[in-house]
Amino acid sequence: MKDKNWIEIVKKQTELRHFGSMAIRKAQKGEHISAQEIDLLFRAAYAREAVTPGQLAVAMGVRKTVISRLVEQLAAKQYIEKEPVKTDKRSYKLRVTDEGKKEIDRMYYYYLNPLYVLKEGMGEDRFEELFELIFEANQILAEEQTKEKE
Template sequence: MNKRLDLAVDLFKEVMIYGTERVIKSIDHEIFHTYSPEQLQMLQIISKEDVSPGRLAAMQGVHKSAVSNRVKKLSSKGLVEIAGSESDQRGKTIKLTNKGKELIQQSNEVVYQYIENILQDGLEDSEIEEFIRIFHKLRNILKVEEGYE
């Protein structure tokens, strides 16, 4: 196996684990006291694309019943709505409401500000450009198209 690729994968996992932990533990904002990390992750996913419950379960690595429970809670708070799928008459699509979009925008601003503050002195502009280039490439490689349930 490629040792450099192993190291890259290990570092990627560590950044995801420790970065998530640090953000969750360090940001003292009402949003992060009101909603669970799993609910916020779900809202983030839906903010990128309207998604079916099955795909959402796969993306979060949980059973469909967990997604169903989260969707019910978020729907009762007016953050998401369930609509019929345009491509499948039996299917459902979860969408953000305007209130959900506002919450995600506010959450993103809080997180971006926090991350900017902790990284601004540690990264050069050229490193940020390289980071962006690599993560665009990784996103395109890793993004799975919907086609399973």
């Protein structure tokens, strides 16, 4: 075996999964919107300008087919609109509708509450440090995935 301390790495992976399951809430029972739909809706809402499905696929780390399915579901609920790109008739950008903004206002606290609790419990500085480390870790892993695809 390459790594004699693999059991310690497995324990860390378990902690990471546990953290993820506590920090990222699933949709409440009876909700009519999934966690992935919420993620896409939040990302489209806080983008400075309308986003493309390709941009969302990269940002969310999923395939474009997943984005297409989510877009169709959110459009059917009238939470987002597709705006055609004038220079390319096959392309479109996404815009959150007024109904979508109401839905975000209705549910954001439930989904973000674990992070508010974490921030309060850790304090501002340690909370920011945690997310700086997470950002750095995500960059390292993204670079490795890019290498593997080449």
